[in-house]
Amino acid sequence: MKAYAVTMFCEPVEEIDVADPVPKGTEVVVDVTRCGLCHSDLHLQDGTYDLGDGKILSLADRGIKPPVIMGHETLGRLSAKGPEAPIGDDQIGKTFLVYPWLGCGECEMCLSDRTNMCAKPSSVGVHRPGGYAQKCLVPHPKYLVDVTGIDPTLASTYACSGLTAYSALKKLDMDKEKGWLLILGLGGVGMSGLVIAKALGFRNIAVADIDEGKRKLAEEHGASLVLDPRDAGALEKLAAVGGIGGAVDFVGARPTAEFGIAALKRGGSYVIVGLYGGSMSLSLPLLVLRAINLRSSYVGNLVELRELIDLVKAGKVAPMPVETVPVAKVNEAIGRLRAGKVSGRLVLAQG
Numbered sequence: 139m140k141a142y143a144v145t146m147f148c149e150p151v152e153e154i155d156v157a158d159p160v161p162k163g164t165e166v167v168v169d170v171t172r173c174g175l176c177h178s179d180l181h182l183q184d185g186t187y188d189l190g191d192g193k194i195l196s197l198a199d200r201g202i203k204p205p206v207i208m209g210h211e212t213l214g215r216l217s218a219k220g221p222e223a224p225i226g227d228d229q230i231g232k233t234f235l236v237y238p239w240l241g242c243g244e245c246e247m248c249l250s251d252r253t254n255m256c257a258k259p260s261s262v263g264v265h266r267p268g269g270y271a272q273k274c275l276v277p278h279p280k281y282l283v284d285v286t287g288i289d290p291t292l293a294s295t296y297a298c299s300g301l302t303a304y305s306a307l308k309k310l311d312m313d314k315e316k317g318w319l320l321i322l323g324l325g326g327v328g329m330s331g332l333v334i335a336k337a338l339g340f341r342n343i344a345v346a347d348i349d350e351g352k353r354k355l356a357e358e359h360g361a362s363l364v365l366d367p368r369d370a371g372a373l374e375k376l377a378a379v380g381g382i383g384g385a386v387d388f389v390g391a392r393p394t395a396e397f398g399i400a401a402l403k404r405g406g407s408y409v410i411v412g413l414y415g416g417s418m419s420l421s422l423p424l425l426v427l428r429a430i431n432l433r434s435s436y437v438g439n440l441v442e443l444r445e446l447i448d449l450v451k452a453g454k455v456a457p458m459p460v461e462t463v464p465v466a467k468v469n470e471a472i473g474r475l476r477a478g479k480v481s482g483r484l485v486l487a488q489g
């Protein structure tokens with residue numbers, strides 16, 4: 139089959155020929171039709187994360203070595219199953235979303251469907267071949283999520299951007315009716331965060347982004363207040379509405395973290411999910427005196443993905459902007475994402 143892989147870090151993705159996966163045991167294969175392009179794919183292509191203060195985290199040191207067939211927002215038609223795969227023959231040909239955040243399959247986390255927290259991750263499109271290929275092997279059909287009735291392009295984005303936003307929002311302990319939520323950064327995941335926050339009942343949503351076009355997009359999708367965090371009066375505007383009860387940082391850079399934490403009211407929570415990179419310093423006594431909570435959220439678990447898909451099927455989640463790009467143009471799509479020239483999500487299409 140044809141696949142698109144990082145064959146060398148920092149180089150364009152290359153088309154390669156690899157053997158078709160043959161399912162054994164409980165494994166299943168999907169013929170990929172859609173695969174979303176994620177910001178974390180850019181880190182995979184670079185082979186590094188910026189830890190700040192001149193320090194770099196090398197993916198090669200963490201066991202991720204080229205060739206890497208990326209793609210963790212994979213959707214496709216079930217085409218083959220291993221002899222022990224517990225799924226009916228009548229499901230062959232049906233379209234499923236692949237839950238990508240897999241683990242070792244044996245630890246306490248994996249056995250309780252929290253594979254995203256496994257210490258030995260085996261994520262689709264990161265540690266094992268992903269959806270930038272004609273076919274994708276999945277270890278067990280329980281990781282296939284039925285997305286019948288959902289537009290396939292949109293559905294693919296729920297495996298990472300939707301799930302990451304959903305799981306982060308669920309970690310906020312705040313009054314959704316009266317309190318204010320702050321979304322930092324309106325990239326693909328932030329955009330998912332906005333539409334999912336509305337579905338979850340957050341009434342007052344502020345969105346901060348340095349890009350005017352993205353602030354406009356936020357307004358069009360129901361943000362109650364939009365601001366440029368670089369404006370001198372931005373924090374005052376948030377203080378004027380009573381302060382922020384919960385902030386989700388979809389960028390994860392020093393300026394967004396500093397802004398998000400400063401905007402919290404007493405007892406508020408800041409959740410970081412973005413991996414832009416950098417470092418910051420914090421005044422420790424102020425954490426206590428302001429009684430604020432700082433935490434992170436890493437993608438989401440299988441149960442949360444099923445909950446999110448149920449919300450979507452119930453018509454509660456407004457669609458976010460998505461655009462399909464032929465998979466052969468993956469490098470062009472990556473270039474657009476790097477340049478910040480994407481509204482919502484780019485999704486690679488084939489088949």
Ligand SMILES: [Zn+2]
Pocket residue numbers: 176177178179210298299
């Ligand atoms: Zn992702």
Ligand SMILES: [Zn+2]
Pocket residue numbers: 241242243244245246247248253256257258
């Ligand atoms: Zn595990």
